[in-house]
Amino acid sequence: MILTRLFCDVDDFCQTFIPEWEKTLIETGERKRKKQQRCISCSEIITLIVYYHQTGYQTFKWFYQRYLLKHLIKYFPKVPSYNRFIELIRDILVPLTAFMQSRCGQSKGIAFVDSTPLCVCKNIRIPRHKTFKQEAQRGKSSTGWFYGFKLHIIADDCGEILSFSITKGNVDDRKPVPKLAKNLIGKLFGDRGYISKKLTELLATDDVELITTLKKNMKPKVIAAFDALLLRKRSIIETINDQLKNIFQLEHSRHRSLTNYMINIVACLVAYSYQDKKPELNLRREDLLPLL
Structure with a gap:
């Protein structure tokens, strides 16, 4: 039931978004070899990436080879090799990020902002790290120094993510807040x-x-x-943030490209948005409504 609902939501979104998005792409004029038609659609790819974070598997390769090819092959009969x-x-x-933005909640008057470090390797391995050598930066959090990126999130009292942003590890937490709080x-x-x-x-000008x-x-x-x-x-x-890291596999050091790294982060947020029971403060009870 969860997989069916997920695929229906993703497919409905992709059928509307992808044609409009492709119209905005700029062509360089260079002749390109005609691409072979895919055996699997973008909707199916996004569904499998998000569903992986909901299964609890530690690595995507294990999920693909040990679970997908054995138990889900009847739902995805044309999946290619790993x-x-x-x-x-x-x-x-791009479609996955846009889908996550469509999953973000609407501001209800109360919101909380915070950032969490995303380490790409242990500090002792920083000199030998090559995958994100040009992108990752050293930063400092409440738990100490780290090397990697930051995930900035604004969430409401019901546990819904309202907006998010990914920055380098040395970016000040206050810098992305005006953009994140644009619709608050x-x-x-x-x-x-x-x-x-x-x-x-600056925020006061936007009420x-x-x-x-x-x-x-x-x-x-x-x-x-x-x-x-x-407060x-x-x-x-x-x-x-704790659930994103410990339940949905937000942070690990096995990435080999920046694009796949960003996809992992966004897919993790999408998987969290489908969680039935999210952390909440129970402020929407009838006896507390006058205080709001």
Whole structure:
């Protein structure tokens, strides 16, 4: 049932999006060899990539060879070999990202922002790392130094992802916030890493109130009791990051190309969006609605 629903959603989206997207592609004028028609559609590729994150397998190769070719072959009778499938994956980055954006929730007045490091290798192996040598950067999080990228997420009190962004590891957490909060309304809660007078004023022009925790050397600030309570519940977005890494295989060091790495991250977010029970604060109860 989960696989059928997933494929129907993906296929309906791709039938509308891909023809319009292909119209916007710019041709260089060079003559190209005519590509052989695929034996598997973009909808099927996206479905399998997302479904892999829902099965709990640690590696995609094991999922493909030990599960897909044995138990799902009746649903996907024309799947190619594993190596050929990996070659086809690179073509679905844009449709997959657009599909995830369509899965993002709508702002309901309360949102939480946070970033999580995505290590591409252990620190001791940084000098020998070659796959992301031109893209990955060193950064520092609350748990120490790392080498790789950052995933920035804004989520609401119901556990729905509202927007997301992927940056290099050395990018300041505050930099992508204005773009992430473009369609937000109400209040945005973050940790002390988002303290910025300039950012607060910039978000205020879009009617978004940024509320953060304070550093130890800062003077106490008077805020509403309900806002103080929500600041203490900011850990909900950390729970989301924890589930993405430990349940949906968001972070691992086996990638061999940047495109497949980005596809893995976005597919992980799509798989999370289909989770039936997400972390939530239960603020939408009838007895709490007057406070909202």
